[in-house]
Structures are given as C-alpha cells and as structure tokens.
Amino acid sequence: MTYYGMAIDLGRCVGCQACAAACKVANNLPKNIAYNVVYTKTDHDWDGPFGTAVARGAVANDNAGGTFPDCVLEFLPMQCQHCEDPSCLRVCPTGATKKREDGIVWVDSNLCVGCSACIMACPYEGVRTLEKERPEYYLDVVVGEYDAPVHEAGIVEKCTFCKNLIDRGQEPACMQLCLARARFWGDLDDPGSAVSQAIEGRAYRKLREKAGTKPSVYYLLPPERKG
Amino acid sequence: MTDTALSQSRGLSRRSFIKGAAALSAAGLLTGCSPQAPDLAKTGEPAPETKIYSGACRAQCIQGCYLDVHVRDGQVVRTTAGRLPEPEYERICPKGLTQVARVYSSERLQYPLRRVGERGKGEFERISWDEAIQEIADKWKGYIDEFGPESIVYFVGSGNCALLGGGTADGSVLQRLRQVTGASNITTDRDMAVIDRLGKVFGYGGWGNIPTDFVNAKTFVIWGANPVVSEKQHTHFILDARDAGARVIDIDIAYNTVSSKADWFIPVHPATDGALALGAIREVLDQGWQDVEFLRSHTEAPFLIKEDGTYLRMSDLGVEPSTTVNAQGKTVVVNPCVVWDEEAQAAVSVREAAKPALEGVTAVGDFAVKTVYDIIVESVADWTVERASEVSGVPADDIRGLARAYALDGPVTTYAQYGLNHYNNGTYNYGPVFALVLITGNMGKQGAGCGIHSVSLAGNSAGCLAAPSSTGEKPQGGGRNINWNQLYPIVKSGTKLGEPFVLKSLYASCTNPLCANTEHLETVALFKELEFIVVQEMTMTETARYADILLPACHWFEAVDLRQRAYNYPYLIWNEKAIEPLYESKSDFEIYKLIAEALGYGEFFDFTEEEYVERWLDSPAVAASEVTLERLKEEKAVRFKAQEIGFKGGVFGTDTGRARFYQEKVVPDHNIGQVVDPEKERTFLYWEPALEADLASPLRDRFPFTVCSEHMRTRTHSQWWDVGYLAEFEPYPIARLNPEDAMELGIADGDKVRLYNDRGDVTMIAALNAGQQRKSVHCPRSWQDIEFLGGNLSDLTFNDYNQACANQAYNDVAVAIEKL
Structure with missing residues (x-):
C-alpha cells in the first residue's frame, strides 16, 4: 500500500526558497496564495511558533536571533502536513475536504463553500488560504501545469501534494530541486523509498503532534555541532 | 487561523516613476489572456502536450544551471532542473524556477526605441529596426571617420554568459564585434583583488578543487563567503562534507545562513582578515607547525633574495642562461633561481x-x-596573536585554534571567494590567507584546495576573435582598455594620461552599470555627459533609460546558444530555441550581425549560429573531452574533462612551478597616473586597513557604520528585478542592523532609515538582525534605482582603486544612519 509522506532535513535547509518558488509556478498560484512558506526561525522550539516570513508579513527573511556572535538562525519550510487523521477532514461540512488512500489530503473546489471550518480546525496556521477577492496574478499568461489547481474567490486552497503530478508518475513541485538536498518525498510504506531512507536512523520531530492529527511530514533535526 | 497578507508594502517606492516607461515595454500588452488554465475535467478536452526544450540560466552567478524549459501551445509555462548523468550536479534555484516571469515580464522591451526626453527619464519613441540600426551606423561611422574607432567604447557585461549572445563569455560574438570594429573597451574592474592574489601567489590555472572533492576535507574553512546565497549550488557539497565528518569553520563579519550550518563561527571585524591570517601564521611558526617539506618543494620559500630585491640566479654564479621553446612555441630564457x-x-x-x-x-x-x-618570518614578526586579535576582534585563543586547525587538522579546504575582495585593501587580505594555506601545506591535494573555482573548458576563443572575414581580411583588433573609473575623466577632458583621447559613444550590451558599479552619482554624470549611448537590453533597466537608441534583445529561451562560463560544474549546455522571440525583439547574435553589416563589416560575420559554435569547439581541450556540436544537440548537456585538484601535487601555475610569497618586480595592473609604494606589494604578507570599513578609520567618528552590500538570494546582479514571484521573498531594499545599534538610534524593525555620507544617501527599510556585529550593516544589493525609497545604495560608495589593483571596493564604505 502506498502512503505518501515527506521528510525535511532541518540541518540542511538553508532557506533558499526554491521549494516555495517551484510551488508558486507549477501550481499557477496567484499573488496572495502560497501553499509552501519557508519561515526564518530564531529558536529551536520546533513545537512553538513557525517563525517569520516576508510572505506572512515580516519585514525581511534570513535575520538571526540571539546576541552576536551567539546567534540562532534556522529555517522551517511549512505546508499542509497531510495528516493521517486530519482535523480538517472531520470538520468539513460539505465533504470538500478529502483524503485519499495514499494519504493525500485535498480540497475539492467544486464542493468547497469557503466556510473556513478547516482553517479553524487545522493545528498549522497559515497553510490554507481563503481568498475573498478574485485572484490577481503576476503574469497575464497561464503558467505551471495544465491541470494546476483552480483558483477562485471563496474557496479554500492549500498544498495538494501536487497530486496531479504524482498521479502521472512525477514528483511534487517542491521536490524540484532542493539545492541543499534537504527534502525527501515518497512512499512511507516502502522502506527503500527516498523518504524512508532519509528518516532511517535520524532524530526527527513531527510538528504539533499533541493535536493528534498524525502528520506525514517528518522534520529531521540538525546534527550536533562539532564546536 | 487565517492567512495574513503576502509581502506587505512598506511605503511607496519610486517604481511608479517608470509607469510612463511601461507603455513602451510589455506592460498590459498580454492582458486579455485568461490567467487560469481551463478545467479539463469540466471541458472534457484531452491533456495538452508539453514539450521540453533544453535551456540554461545564463546570468553570471557562475552556477549555469541546466534547465528543462516546459512549453505548451507555444508558450513557456514552467522550468525544472534538467537531468544529468551525475545527479549531484543537477541544479536550479528560485531564479531558474521563475524564468517564465522574465519571459513574460511586463518590463520586456518590445521594439527599438529612440530617446525623446531627457536622459534617464525613460521617454522614448518607437522606431523600426531599420531606423535604429541605420542611426547607430551613421553616428558611429561619423565618429570613426573623425576620431577613430576608439571613440566608441564597449561595456561588455556578464548578463548573458553564452557564446553567441554573450558579453564576457570567452570568444563571444560581441567580443569579436569589438575586435573587428576596433572599438575601445571598458575594463570593469570587479572582483580583481582575489584574481590578482590568486594569480600572483599560486599562478594561473584551475584554482581550487572540484566540488566533489569537498567531502575529502577534514577541516572546511569558509572564509568570507556565504555560498548558500551567492554560490548556491556549492551548498550541498559543503553540507555533504560536514555530514561526512569535516569540521566546518565559518569566518565572517556577520552570522549568516552558512554560519548557521557551520560547526564553528569566527566573527571578524570588516576587512581585517589579512591581520587574522598573519596572526595565525605567527602562531604556526611559533609552534613549529609549518609544513617544511611543502615549503621546500612546492614554494619559492627557499629562493635567495639579493640586496637589490631580486632573486639570485644561476647567471649570478657565472652559468650562462640557456633557451628553450615553451608550450606556446615561444623561445624563452632559462636562468634558474x-x-x-x-x-x-x-x-x-x-x-x-x-x-x-x-x-x-x-x-x-x-x-x-x-x-x-626569512621574509615570511620578518613579515609576521610584529603580528603576535595578541595584536592580530586587537585588530580583527577575534579572541587570541580562537586565532590559536584556527592556526591549529590549519596545521594539525588537515587536509583543509579553504573556501575563499569574493567576500574579502570588495575593499580597498582586498589584495592585502587575500595574500596572508593564501600564505597561511601554503605555510600549512593545504593546497594541491585531495581535500585541500583554495581559491575561486574554475571548472571550465578551453574552447577556441582566440580563433573565434581573430578569424579572418569571408574575404580573407583580418580583424583590426580591439582598441585600448579604459579602466572603469577613468571613463568619466576621459569623456570630460578628452584626454587619457595627458594624451588626446576623444570618446563619443558607449555601447552597453548584457550589462547594467548604473545599477552595478560604485559611486552611482558619478556614473549618472558620465551617462549624461556621453554624446551617444546605445543599449541592448531585455527590460527597461536604469541603464536602458539612459539610451539614445534602445535595442530589444530577446530572452535566453528565444534563441539557440551555447552556455559556457559555469565555473563550478563540468558541463556545456546546448540552449535550444524554445519559443519565437516575443514582440519585435531579436537575439543578441542577430543584433550584433545587423550592427556589423551596417558598419560595413558584414563579411566578418558571414556565419550561422552553429558555424560559430563549431569554430569555438575547435580546440584541443574540447577534442580531448570529445565534445562536438552533434553531441551537444543530441545530449543537450555534455560532460567535459575537468581538473579535479587545483595544482595537483603542488605543481603551481607560476613560471617556476612554485607558489610565491614575494615578487621581485612590482607591476600594478593599471596605470592611471597613480603613485605606487612598492614596499606594500613586495611580499604577499603585507596588511593595511581598509579606507572606510576599518573600525579605526578616522572617518568613523562622523560615519560610525560600515555597509556590506550582500548578494540577494533572488537576483543575479540586477537581473530578475522584474519578477513578482521573487518579491515574496525579498520585496524591497533593506538595511540589516544590529538590534543594539538600532535601539541606540531609536530604530525599530520596519522603520524607514536614511544611510548617508559625504558622497550621497539612500533611504530604505530597517530590518533588525542579531547576526550583524555592532556598527556593521548588511544591505542586499542589486536593486534598481527606482526601487529605493530615496537615493541609491551605490551613491554611498567610492570609485578609487587600490594602488596596484583596479578593483571596485563596494563594501569599503562608512555611513551615518538616521531614522526618518
């Protein structure tokens, strides 16, 4: 049985934003929608606030915390965690939120009425967008995949795990291409998959597990510094 | 848990200034197209075909990423990383991933333009290609007749690193055009301190080891570089080395992203790296840790210096010099030391x-x-660890620790790129660092390399430039070189070093000097003074706005080309034409040919794109790598044989085959009438402070802060300025300030601040960053003038060079800061 998941190596992520940029273009995302945000984080409290991001109103990315030269600077890429027991699924009144057998959680734009229940129920703030206005785009041409998600006012959008690409044998757009080699994706049920291999033997965290939603994204913890 | 707005605006920038110019670019032209793809599930239409073409990023970030260009219905829709036989070299970044936004940018120039308003205002009228080329030819022929071909000067930029469309690409068609027309040339005088010292110390050849060798280092020292931003595709090789057990040491003036991945961060005061290295050398010698065998066998350390400062040679001992024929077929004198x-x-x-x-x-x-x-020992006599600590701010024990790492924990790879370069004392910082590398024997071995990476394939560049015309005539050769900072004085005075030199016209292709060069206000004055300016561009940049004739060049995906000049991976990339040139734009190649023909030099350009590429491929190195046009067209990305270890076995690229610490003869790389003190240049273990960046500079009383203009993650030089997607990461110019400094000035995160000195000022947004040391500000560079809230970051910098090295000192800047 295939069950998709992702691993992100926090010891390697350098906040380059390639995953975020790839997501924007492949999914033809409008200006105000980002499925994938890379936060700058100035602490090691992985269950705490995600951090700051220009895409979420910060003045700038990449600024360290602490006191020079004893600084803290980490990066946390965030998107839908494609939970095994998603709270969004439980609260959706119309059946628009769906979960596939392979673990992908998605929103059917034909059924979504924009009630925001999923947004309220999700333990991970900011991974969903409900656009009130007609979306605006950077370009006047259509970009991305021909079957990119539909973007309309009044429906909730979030990371689809690029199920359109997965279903034709390709990788999610954010896997294209991590220059730090920090992102891994694949079948968690296959011990030989890239994601299973990446997790093997590594200390990891899943974020906000107390919410009980069993997320499918594994955050591999940075190695100890040699000093 | 609702979403917040993306990329808040922090005040009105002067972008609105160019809305007039937008009417002349592509803004609004494409309106009417639906920004949404049709829902095929609803329409029942079959999935459209997506064709993949080979492409490459051709900006001068040195990465040269091989791209798959996705085209649907004749339109580029997406870019992804092309697949290579060696997956470790597959590469892309946010810039490569958003190329589609450059192709369909609202700032694209659509047709040739003639200036109608004041220079720099961006007021133009549309003209035809015939009119544009005719006007250029008429003007230039007139100047050539009256003042000679050198009255036209080319600024050959790095904005398109390809053979056909390229500027600085080796053997490019633009360089040939200059050789054929005899125009003079602007030496851009960038990044020269590192190149000067690498060449003088190690000699010429491939500096540094191939990135796949990084993993062999036991200690990996990143010295004044932030590769995860400015040489991104090295990132995973460095992390691989760390995860394989190498201790990563990061020496920098700020705690940045790569510092956060390092094992040990050593903060250093700006432009004092040479002092730090001299202290470390002193410690190595005090401890007797020097690599005596390496010094004896692979360096000039045992050479004997006479009282007149020259080396003792066999002729001094009565042995007559002999002659031999070198690899280039030249007879050379042999008179060994x-x-x-x-x-x-x-x-x-x-x-x-x-x-x-x-x-x-x-x-x-x-x-x-x-x-x-003996000279090495003398040079560090005064550089006790304590003194080095005082100057560099690095605690004495850490200097000792660094010395120990170099001497005892090798092999050491020294990843020193351009970070120490951009100061007036750039050469004096690199020299001691390179000396430390040599004294500890960390060069020419697996896991022990040093220097900027030059993985490249030598094509027949000389042949491309010198090839005769189809009628057998030889190119007249290019005119003289002019140092960038002498251009304005020459234009104003009509003289160069006291001799007449009339300069009437400037041709800028693949370049945006108004954005990229120091002392911006002087550049503006220069561009107002010049009589006739021709700019060839993709978008309405600041430089484009100063053009008299503005020629629209097409995007890289709209013409075939050969991507070369990627210095850190061993592939040549064939760029296919993925789509037709948009609007009336033409390829750089076609434009160069049109200009040549109009000037009467058509027979020198009687070749097709592929014929020119074949000419460049006609070289021994290319043949040894079995790279051919056929293979390029078939395989798109072709591996060539690259040097893996720089100066392997300690055989250096100097005339003696040994690395140097000393030069017998001091020859500055430029002559602008400056006075040269040879004592500063005699050994490479000399250090003196930067002019303004040094904490002890007297200027710092009035201007307490120094500014490092760091690379942006989302631009290469000024390219990608028009890409909205990337503004979600870096939306506007910022000044990264130490929080304690900010508090003293009453500045909060997001406040408007003004940075100023006697040369100019700039207004931007403050961003508090604990990664800054006190009195040191980092400002991402590459913004166009209209993106600043006022002034220009480059208004702050000076245009003076080091006495022996023509090098723009972008970061040797002192400013005061005030909250607005």
Whole structure:
C-alpha cells in the first residue's frame, strides 16, 4: 500500500526558497496564495511558533536571533502536513475536504463553500488560504501545469501534494530541486523509498503532534555541532 | 487561523516613476489572456502536450544551471532542473524556477526605441529596426571617420554568459564585434583583488578543487563567503562534507545562513582578515607547525633574495642562461633561481637541489642574501596573536585554534571567494590567507584546495576573435582598455594620461552599470555627459533609460546558444530555441550581425549560429573531452574533462612551478597616473586597513557604520528585478542592523532609515538582525534605482582603486544612519 509522506532535513535547509518558488509556478498560484512558506526561525522550539516570513508579513527573511556572535538562525519550510487523521477532514461540512488512500489530503473546489471550518480546525496556521477577492496574478499568461489547481474567490486552497503530478508518475513541485538536498518525498510504506531512507536512523520531530492529527511530514533535526 | 497578507508594502517606492516607461515595454500588452488554465475535467478536452526544450540560466552567478524549459501551445509555462548523468550536479534555484516571469515580464522591451526626453527619464519613441540600426551606423561611422574607432567604447557585461549572445563569455560574438570594429573597451574592474592574489601567489590555472572533492576535507574553512546565497549550488557539497565528518569553520563579519550550518563561527571585524591570517601564521611558526617539506618543494620559500630585491640566479654564479621553446612555441630564457642545498652544502640551481634550505643562508659568494622564508618570518614578526586579535576582534585563543586547525587538522579546504575582495585593501587580505594555506601545506591535494573555482573548458576563443572575414581580411583588433573609473575623466577632458583621447559613444550590451558599479552619482554624470549611448537590453533597466537608441534583445529561451562560463560544474549546455522571440525583439547574435553589416563589416560575420559554435569547439581541450556540436544537440548537456585538484601535487601555475610569497618586480595592473609604494606589494604578507570599513578609520567618528552590500538570494546582479514571484521573498531594499545599534538610534524593525555620507544617501527599510556585529550593516544589493525609497545604495560608495589593483571596493564604505 502506498502512503505518501515527506521528510525535511532541518540541518540542511538553508532557506533558499526554491521549494516555495517551484510551488508558486507549477501550481499557477496567484499573488496572495502560497501553499509552501519557508519561515526564518530564531529558536529551536520546533513545537512553538513557525517563525517569520516576508510572505506572512515580516519585514525581511534570513535575520538571526540571539546576541552576536551567539546567534540562532534556522529555517522551517511549512505546508499542509497531510495528516493521517486530519482535523480538517472531520470538520468539513460539505465533504470538500478529502483524503485519499495514499494519504493525500485535498480540497475539492467544486464542493468547497469557503466556510473556513478547516482553517479553524487545522493545528498549522497559515497553510490554507481563503481568498475573498478574485485572484490577481503576476503574469497575464497561464503558467505551471495544465491541470494546476483552480483558483477562485471563496474557496479554500492549500498544498495538494501536487497530486496531479504524482498521479502521472512525477514528483511534487517542491521536490524540484532542493539545492541543499534537504527534502525527501515518497512512499512511507516502502522502506527503500527516498523518504524512508532519509528518516532511517535520524532524530526527527513531527510538528504539533499533541493535536493528534498524525502528520506525514517528518522534520529531521540538525546534527550536533562539532564546536 | 487565517492567512495574513503576502509581502506587505512598506511605503511607496519610486517604481511608479517608470509607469510612463511601461507603455513602451510589455506592460498590459498580454492582458486579455485568461490567467487560469481551463478545467479539463469540466471541458472534457484531452491533456495538452508539453514539450521540453533544453535551456540554461545564463546570468553570471557562475552556477549555469541546466534547465528543462516546459512549453505548451507555444508558450513557456514552467522550468525544472534538467537531468544529468551525475545527479549531484543537477541544479536550479528560485531564479531558474521563475524564468517564465522574465519571459513574460511586463518590463520586456518590445521594439527599438529612440530617446525623446531627457536622459534617464525613460521617454522614448518607437522606431523600426531599420531606423535604429541605420542611426547607430551613421553616428558611429561619423565618429570613426573623425576620431577613430576608439571613440566608441564597449561595456561588455556578464548578463548573458553564452557564446553567441554573450558579453564576457570567452570568444563571444560581441567580443569579436569589438575586435573587428576596433572599438575601445571598458575594463570593469570587479572582483580583481582575489584574481590578482590568486594569480600572483599560486599562478594561473584551475584554482581550487572540484566540488566533489569537498567531502575529502577534514577541516572546511569558509572564509568570507556565504555560498548558500551567492554560490548556491556549492551548498550541498559543503553540507555533504560536514555530514561526512569535516569540521566546518565559518569566518565572517556577520552570522549568516552558512554560519548557521557551520560547526564553528569566527566573527571578524570588516576587512581585517589579512591581520587574522598573519596572526595565525605567527602562531604556526611559533609552534613549529609549518609544513617544511611543502615549503621546500612546492614554494619559492627557499629562493635567495639579493640586496637589490631580486632573486639570485644561476647567471649570478657565472652559468650562462640557456633557451628553450615553451608550450606556446615561444623561445624563452632559462636562468634558474639559486637555493642553498643542505645535502650538497652548496648553492645550486633550484632544479637540482635535493633539500633546499629555508633558513640560515646569509651569503653566496659575493652576494649577501636572505631566503624568502626569512621574509615570511620578518613579515609576521610584529603580528603576535595578541595584536592580530586587537585588530580583527577575534579572541587570541580562537586565532590559536584556527592556526591549529590549519596545521594539525588537515587536509583543509579553504573556501575563499569574493567576500574579502570588495575593499580597498582586498589584495592585502587575500595574500596572508593564501600564505597561511601554503605555510600549512593545504593546497594541491585531495581535500585541500583554495581559491575561486574554475571548472571550465578551453574552447577556441582566440580563433573565434581573430578569424579572418569571408574575404580573407583580418580583424583590426580591439582598441585600448579604459579602466572603469577613468571613463568619466576621459569623456570630460578628452584626454587619457595627458594624451588626446576623444570618446563619443558607449555601447552597453548584457550589462547594467548604473545599477552595478560604485559611486552611482558619478556614473549618472558620465551617462549624461556621453554624446551617444546605445543599449541592448531585455527590460527597461536604469541603464536602458539612459539610451539614445534602445535595442530589444530577446530572452535566453528565444534563441539557440551555447552556455559556457559555469565555473563550478563540468558541463556545456546546448540552449535550444524554445519559443519565437516575443514582440519585435531579436537575439543578441542577430543584433550584433545587423550592427556589423551596417558598419560595413558584414563579411566578418558571414556565419550561422552553429558555424560559430563549431569554430569555438575547435580546440584541443574540447577534442580531448570529445565534445562536438552533434553531441551537444543530441545530449543537450555534455560532460567535459575537468581538473579535479587545483595544482595537483603542488605543481603551481607560476613560471617556476612554485607558489610565491614575494615578487621581485612590482607591476600594478593599471596605470592611471597613480603613485605606487612598492614596499606594500613586495611580499604577499603585507596588511593595511581598509579606507572606510576599518573600525579605526578616522572617518568613523562622523560615519560610525560600515555597509556590506550582500548578494540577494533572488537576483543575479540586477537581473530578475522584474519578477513578482521573487518579491515574496525579498520585496524591497533593506538595511540589516544590529538590534543594539538600532535601539541606540531609536530604530525599530520596519522603520524607514536614511544611510548617508559625504558622497550621497539612500533611504530604505530597517530590518533588525542579531547576526550583524555592532556598527556593521548588511544591505542586499542589486536593486534598481527606482526601487529605493530615496537615493541609491551605490551613491554611498567610492570609485578609487587600490594602488596596484583596479578593483571596485563596494563594501569599503562608512555611513551615518538616521531614522526618518
């Protein structure tokens, strides 16, 4: 049985934003929608606030915390965690939120009425967008995949795990291409998959597990510094 | 848990200024297209076909990423990383991933334009290609007739690193155009301190080891570089080395992203790296850790210096020089240097010595001498660890620790790129660092490399430039070089070093000097003074706005080309034409040919794109790598044979084959009438402070802060300025300030601040960053003038060069800061 998941190596992520940029273009995302945000984080409290991001109103990315030269600077890429027991699924009144057998959680734009229940129920703030206005785009041409998600006012959008690409044998757009080699994706049920291999033997965290939603994204913890 | 707005605006920038110009670019032209793809599930239409074309990023970030260009219905829709036989070299970044936004940018120039308003205002009228080319030819022919071909000067930029469309690409068609027309040339004088010192210390050849060798290092020192931003595709190789057990040491003026991945961060005061290295050398020598065998066999340390400062040679001992023929077929004189052979207990030719002495030689025959090694010892005599600590701010114990790492925890790879370059004392910082590398023997071995990476394939560039015309005529050769900072004085005075030099016209292709160069206000004055400016561009940049004739060049995906000049991976990339040039734009190649024909030089450009590429491929190195046009067209990305270890085995690229610490003759790389003190240049273990960036500079009383203009993650030089997607990461110019400094000035995160000195000012947004040391500000560069809230970051910088190295010192800047 295939069950998709992702691993992100926090010891390697350098906040380059390639995953975020790839997501924007492949999914033809409008200006105000980002499925994938890379936060700058100035602490090691992985269950705490995600951090700051220009895409979420910060003045700038990449600024360290602490006191020079004893600084803290980490990066946390965030998107839908494609939970095994998603709270969004439980609260959706119309059946628009769906979960596939392979673990992908998605929103059917034909059924979504924009009630925001999923947004309220999700333990991970900011991974969903409900656009009130007609979306605006950077370009006047259509970009991305021909079957990119539909973007309309009044429906909730979030990371689809690029199920359109997965279903034709390709990788999610954010896997294209991590220059730090920090992102891994694949079948968690296959011990030989890239994601299973990446997790093997590594200390990891899943974020906000107390919410009980069993997320499918594994955050591999940075190695100890040699000093 | 609702979403917040993306990329808040922090105040009105002057972008609105160019809305007039937008009417002349592509803004609004494409409106009417639906920004949404049709829902095929609803329409029942079959999935459209997506064709993949080979492409490459051709900006001068050195990464040269091989891209798959996705085209649907004749339109580029997406870019992804192309697949390579070696997956470790597959590469892309946010810039490569958003190329589609450059292709369909609202700032694209659509058709040739003639200036109608004031220079720089961006007021133009549309003209035809015939009119544009005719006007250029008429003007230039007139200048050539009256003042000679050197009255036209080219600024050959790095904005398109390809053979056909390229500027600085080796053997490019633009360079050939200059050779054929005899125009003079602007030496851009960038990044020259590192190149100067690498060349003088190690000699020429491939500096540094191939990135796949990083993993062999036991200690990996990143010295003044933030590769995860400015040389991104090295990132995973460095992390691989760390995860394989290498200790990563990061020496920098700020705690940045790569510092956060390092094992040990060593903060250093701006532009004092040379002092730090001299202190470390002193510690190495005090501890007796120097690599004596390496110094004896692979460096000029045992060479004997006479009282007149020149080396003792065999001719001094009565042995007549002989001659030989070198690899280039030139007859050269052989007159070897003399060393004292400890085994033979005699002064012998370095070529015959079994065990050259490093110390203890005071006279040979009638000559009083000392060794180069003696000079090294003398040079660090005053550089106690304590003094180095005082100057550099690095605690003494950390300097000792660094020395220990270099001497005892090798092999050490020294990843020193351009970070120390951009100061007036750039050469004096690199020299001691490179000396430390040599004294500890960390060069020419697996896991022990140093220097900017030059993985490249030597094509027939000389042949491309010198090839005769189809009627057998030879190109007249390019005109003289003009240092960038002399251009304005020459234009104003009509003289160069007291001799008449009339300069009437400037041709800028693949470049945006108004954005990229120091002392911006002087550049503006220059561009107002010039009589006739031709700019060839993709978008309405600041430089484009100063053009008299503005020629629209197409995007890289709209013409075939050969991507070369990717210095850090061993592939040549064939760029296919993925779509037709948009609007009336033409390829750079076609434009160069049109200009040549109009000037009467058409027979020098009587070749097709592929014929020119084949000419460039006609070289021994290319043949040895079995790269052919056919293979390029078939495979798109072709591996070539690259040097893996720089100066392998300690065989250096100098005339003696040995690395140097000392030069007999001081020859500055430029002559602008400056006075040169040779004592500063004699050894490479000399250090003096930067002019303004140094904490002790007297200027710092009035201007307490120094500004490092760091690379942006989302631009290469000024390219990608028009890409909205990337503004979600870096939306506007910022000044990263130490929080304590900010508090003292009453500045909060997001406040408007003004940075100023006697040369100019700039207004931007403050961003508090604990990664800044006190009194040191980092400002991402590459913004166009209209993106600042006022002034320009480059208004703050100066245009003066080091006495022996023509090098723009972008970061040697002192400013005061005020909250607005």
